[in-house]
Amino acid sequence: MVEANNAKFWRAVPAPCVGYVWAYMSWGQYGRDVSSATDQIAAYASQTPAAGDGLDAWVLDIDDTCLSNLPYYQAKQFGAYDPTAFKAWASRGTCPGIPAMVRLFWTLKGGGFRVFLLSGRDEEALGASTAANLAAAGFAGYDRLILRYVRLSSVVFKSAERRRLVEEGYRIRGNVGDQWSDLQGDCAGDRVFKVPNPMYFVP
């Protein structure tokens, strides 16, 4: 229901689903599903190769697309969003890199694409820790780390930032996120790819 965007605006994993989500995330199916998604993405990227003028771009979300917050959500049993606790977790800079997405990142870079990391994380509070976390997790050589510096909803902020990239001349060949709000709105990209996330919903 979440992956097809039928279930919207949910605030926490419903109690009867907690065991299911725990098992899905912890026992391998999640990792296999992310790998299936990155296989699809790599296949699509190879069909539309970068032109060589340095303007073919991919946009990747960060939280639970490049970096995993699973340790945090496991510890809190997949409860509702808690901005203070999440900020404390994220500021430690210890989110594991999601292995298939690290590989995809290097595949895209190897294919000559510019890679932009676009996140709703607060730039002032989490900018330094996020940059350090990305580096530690294997994401090096991205073109720009774009974090939220204004109070806007995810769709509005990300649409505006993608529009800015397009106005700079970049062609957004693909856009990858774990939330539908990463993938909707303006200048979404030639194709969008959703990676699974049954843990939380960002409107």
Add this chain to the structure above:
Amino acid sequence: MVEANNAKFWRAVPAPCVGYVWAYMSWGQYGRDVSSATDQIAAYASQTPAAGDGLDAWVLDIDDTCLSNLPYYQAKQFGAYDPTAFKAWASRGTCPGIPAMVRLFWTLKGGGFRVFLLSGRDEEALGASTAANLAAAGFAGYDRLILRYVRLSSVVFKSAERRRLVEEGYRIRGNVGDQWSDLQGDCAGDRVFKVPNPMYFVP
């Protein structure tokens, strides 16, 4: 991958997935997932009740949304689309109604919504058998059965027909389909709901 619209333009269920799709469709999980979707839909519809002026509408797709083609695809082992064989199957008018969707149909009608059935089935070849099949399956009292009468892609045809409804004054409160192409394009509806279909892809 299919439900999140990551996998596009596939022509047949890949061989390693045939057993999985068969089990998913045949052993209950499909029916439970459709029921979960219709629970979501009914909950949403009850939150945005019909105004009483007869202009609040829902659009439902037919194939593998209201009527099931599972017997046909099981018999052919989920192979690639075969227009002649499919037409022969559909013209028999024996597609089972999908139980949760029959219930949803009556719930929507009971809530005062107009229900439009919008399908890419060919009107000339399949109009009579489709109307009879719908009646036999329990779908009675829909407002209009709109079948394809021009050669257009699914998204273009369905967008044009939905636009026509909007121009007639209807407010499309929701739109339900098993294909993303049912749910994208113009006048898609205030909310769209995707029911699962791992059997085939309509671009």
